[in-house]
Amino acid sequence: MGQSVKPFQTIARTLLKSDFHILPVAEELGITPEALPEYLQVAVGQTVDAGELIAEKKRLLGRQRVVSPREGVVVEISNGRVMLQQRTDWYELRALMAGNVVNFIPDQGVVLETSGSLIQGVWANGQEGFGALRNVAMAPDFSLTADHIDDDDSENILVAGKIDRLDTLTQAEFVGVRGIIIGSMSAELCQASLSLTYPIILTEGVGRQMMSLPIFELLQEMEQKSASLFGRYQADEGQRPEIVIAQPAAVGIEAPKLVRSVKVGQKARILRAPYASQVGEVVRLYQLAQKTPVNMTAHGVDVQLTDGQVVFIPGKNFDTIVS
Incomplete structure (x- = not known):
């Protein structure tokens, strides 16, 4: 709690869902389940490699052994059996934005607090990422094309008014951009973008709308600032994709509360x-x-x-x- 984190920092990790393997050790040794602890060479929580000794029993002529058929972790020993959880890759949860850890939610993650700008989009392709903002457009209705994407954009989130061509999306994937923020693009391009590995957020929605002027001007002001794109959302639950541009809070200035309080003049x-x-x-x-x-x-x-x-x-x- 209270720890400061960077966007690329891992804040939690877990093993991905894996297979289990049950070894009938007592049966293979020819002993009762109650007698198994005397012959075991492993304990719950222990990591074992393929071929590693699980249990051993001396005989008149040599020894009888039970070895692990695969690498994994011993998760349970009961009723004469040893249960192995197959070792798998780790899933790492990154912070994706700079901030401070203010709460821990068991079995889910942490809550981060940051200061800066928040923009809610209308549609996204389900990906997340972070990078430096690069404004390609000088007007909110400017169309981003493949020719505007440079090899140096592998660390950037590109900002433009809209996208009209599929080759723009594929060029961005080839270069390895960190994300794209645009006002809109067609339903066909939205469907194609679902297979891409980088996030795309539409601030206005599906179609041919230009980017809203206040959003465009804000993104222009934030040129080369680090931004985080959160494109995983549940629209049926009222969620929307979000763009967070973290900035140090000004001393003596209270940040506006993110509550839906509408007033005349807003x-x-x-x-x-x-x-x-x-x-x-x-x-x-x-x-x-x-x-x-x-x-x-x-x-x-x-x-x-x-x-x-x-x-x-x-x-x-x-x-x-x-x-």
């Missing part, structure tokens, strides 16, 4: 069509559910867009921008 980023990616100002809060254009009712707010139009937006269809 900026809002709209997530769904027909106003997806637009940013406006909250001008009215509703206590009661309102009727929507599709004849459903929902709780939400009125948002004034940059062109002066005021539209009702359901609560699940917008993000508030906190600074």
Whole structure:
């Protein structure tokens, strides 16, 4: 608790699920299960190699032996049998972001606390990673192509408005980029990206939307800063992919609380069509559910867009921008 960690640091590890092998040792030695401890050469928790002695019994002519048929760990000895868990590879859980350990959750992991910027995306391909931000685009509707990806991008997370071609994704995989952040791409490219090894996060969603201007400007400001991409999420549980850009907290300045408290005057980023990616100002809060254009009712707010139009937006269809 309280330990500082780096993105690449391993914070937990465990053996992957493995096979078990039961050795009928007492039966092979011709003894009762109760007599087995006298002949055992191993103990619970001990690691053994293939061919290593498990138990031995002296006879008139030589010795009778039982050896391990494979490498593994002795996990149980009972009823005259020895159970081996086959040794497997370790799974290592990396921190993926800089922060401090503030809580430990048994059998699950740890809770990290950090300061910096948080961006919630709309879609991701299920991968995670970290790297330095490199802004390829100078405008939020800029299309990233294979020609924009250099050999030096193996440590970078690329930022652009959108991707239109499959060869862009394959070139990024070939170079070994750490991730890609874009506003949108087609459903076909989203499907193709599920087989890639690096994370892709869409800030606006599937289609051809440009990146929201406040997000684009923030990522521009964070050029070459370390970012963490969390693309594993359960959409049916209300989770969304996240981008974390860890930064040292300014002395004397309290970080804004990450709670959904909407106020008049706040900026809002709209997530769904027909106003997806637009940013406006909250001008009215509703206590009661309102009727929507599709004849459903929902709780939400009125948002004034940059062109002066005021539209009702359901609560699940917008993000508030906190600074």
